[in-house]
């Protein structure tokens with residue numbers, strides 16, 4: 001169990017070319033990752049995610065701020081000690097970074113050889129790791145005989161070999177199809193739950209964050225623009241970047257052009273509602289409508305799982321006479337936030 005604290009971390013690269021301004025890749029980022037947490041860092045290309053991850057595992061030096069991995073201050077340790085500290089940090093990559101000339105078992109064994117583990121112990125540990133990731137029958141296969149998902153499983157087994165307290169995942173599922181991605185994410189969840197390993201994952205995919213992260217940091221232009229519990233952040237996004245991510249994976253309010261289309265097909269009054277877990281009670285909403293003799297059509301939106309809780313955005317068509325509909329809207333407004341779509 002390892003806590004990772006990034007405190008006011010910055011990374012500036014010298015500008016490329018004569019007189020070029022320096023590039024501020026990471027700008028005053030603070031993230032406190034609790035031990036045992038899955039923390040996602042999401043952002044578009046160039047947001048500074050990979051740089052931040054390289055600072056955490058000490059592959060690059062921060063230009064400001066402090067990074068603590070457990071008790072190790074990565075930003076203050078001399079190089080030799082950083083290398084030792086890296087033994088407690090596992091890492092997996094988008095392109096898997098396996099040795100093509102070694103078979104699966106040898107790939108997983110490699111970090112154990114570096115760590116100086118005796119041969120018999122190594123063999124037992126490799127067998128145990130391959131069992132854990134579901135590849136016991138692939139020990140002697142070469143990596144080019146494996147599917148993408150299997151390759152990432154080997155990557156995970158190798159990253160876990162030295163019993164790290166924290167696992168860094170750099171776009172670990174971005175090269176995989178959606179179904180395989182979900183399998184690998186489920187394995188990461190198992191790593192977190194069964195082994196108590198803290199996971200920091202960087203991604204540009206909402207799907208990844210939505211399905212396994214506990215907390216999230218949204219990065220843009222090197223800065224952390226929004227942060228918190230996954231459900232809280234995505235059910236009420238504040239920054240423009242977070243709103244854009246939400247729109248890629250969660251139900252939304254219909255856009256103006258779509259709304260016009262909906263109006264042509266639906267003559268009743270259109271209202272928009274957000275359902276947050278534990279906030280608005282769906283049965284109450286539908287009962288309120290039924291009691292007032294108002295019929296309802298769900299015309300847009302839906303319910304999604306975010307961090308294991310449900311979140312919905314629904315556009316409803318209310319059908320009834322004007323007075324009934326008006327009374328129903330007034331009653332609903334007592335219960336929840338509701339917007340009549342003009």
Ligand SMILES: Nc1ncnc2c1ncn2[C@@H]1O[C@H](COP(=O)(O)OP(=O)(O)OP(=O)(O)O)[C@@H](O)[C@H]1O
Pocket residue numbers: 013014023024025043044045046047048049050051052
């Ligand atoms: N070694 C370097 N020298 C100069 N600039 C760099 C270097 N590494 C990264 N940068 C710049 O820092 C910024 C952040 O890059 P970074 O790769 O961390 O972003 P990212 O969010 O991980 O994006 P991607 O997913 O595309 O890798 C970019 O503007 C990039 O061009």
